[in-house]
Amino acid sequence: MQLGLIGLGKMGGNMRERIRRAGHTVIGYDRNPDLADVASLAELVDRLEGPRVVWVMVPAGAATQSVVDELGQLLSPGDIVVDGGNSRWTDDEKHARELGEKGIGFVDAGVSGGVWGLENGYALMVGGDAEHIAKVQPIFDALKPEGPYGYVHAGKVGAGHFSKMVHNGIEYAMMQAYAEGWELLEKVDSVTDVREVFRSWQEGTVIRSWLLDLAVNALDEDEHLDKLRGYAEDSGEGRWTVEAAIDNAVPLPAITASLFARFASRQEDSPQMKMIAALRNQFGGHAVESK
Secondary structure, three states: OEEEEEOOOHHHHHHHHHHHHOOOEEEEEOOOOOOOOOOOHHHHHHHOOOOOEEEEOOOOOHHHHHHHHHHHHHOOOOOEEEEOOOOOHHHHHHHHHHHHOOOOEEEEEEEEOHHHHHHHOOEEEEEOOHHHHHHHHHHHHHHOOOOOOOEEEEEOOOHHHHHHHHHHHHHHHHHHHHHHHHHHHHHOOOOOOHHHHHHHOOOOOOOOOHHHHHHHHHHHHOOOOOOOOOOOOOOOHHHHHHHHHHHOOOOOHHHHHHHHHHHHOOOOOOHHHHHHHHHHHHHHOOOOOOO
16 A cells, blocks of 8 residues: 655654565655655645555654644545654544544554664554554554564554553653662672673563663673763653543552653752752751762
C-alpha cells in the first residue's frame, strides 16, 4: 500500500526504510529537503492515491497541531491520519474530533523501538476505531517485530498514546533503579569490577532486560561513565504519567521519584540541599560546606 510519512528524523527515517523493505510505497516529507521525497505537504497529498493514509512523526504539541491543521485542509473524506509521535492522549481526542468533522479518520500510535527499530521492529500501541485501524494494518504489520507480540489495538482514540505514556513512565523507573544500583556498586571498595557485575546479570537473573543490555553496552564504551555529565532530560511522558496518576488517584511512588530524580540532575548546586545542610547544622551542629 501507499503511505505518506511526515517527519524523517531518527525514528521517522528508519520507519520509512523498514516499511519500504516490506514492499510498501512510502512518500516522505521533512523540513530538511535532503531527507524529503517531496517539497511540501500539498505535494505529498497529491502523490498519494485515495483513500490516503498519512503518518505524522513530528514533535508533540504545536508542531503536531500545525501539521494536523494543514492536513485537515488538504485531505479528503475517507482519508486517515496517524499520529505516531509522542503526543498527549488528550490532544488525540481533540485531533480526532477536528478531523472527524471533515470525514477524516484519526489513529494514535505509540511507537517504541528507538534507533534499534529498523532491524528489530517497533512495538506499537494504537488507539482508534477498528475500521480506521484496519486501513492502516498493513503498515503496522510492516513495522512491528516478527512474531505474535509487539502490537496491540489498545482501545479508543487516545489509548495508544496513553499506553505508550505509561510504558515510558515504567521505563523511567527501571532506568533509575539500574542507575542507583550502579552508583552504589561503584561507591564501595569491595566490588572491583562493576561492569562485569552488570554483565553477569544479563543471563539467569530476574532483572535481566533490554535496558540492562544497553547499560552493559554503555559501560563497554566508557567503563565508569567518566565522559558523561550527570544530567538527564525528560521528554514529557513521565510528567504526564504522574499527572494522570493524580487525576485517577493511583499511587505511583517509583515512577514519580524517578521523574523527580531527573529534575535533581539539572541542579549544579541543589537549593534543597542548602536548606537540609542548614537545618542539620542548626539542630545538631553538623558541619556545613561553604562555596
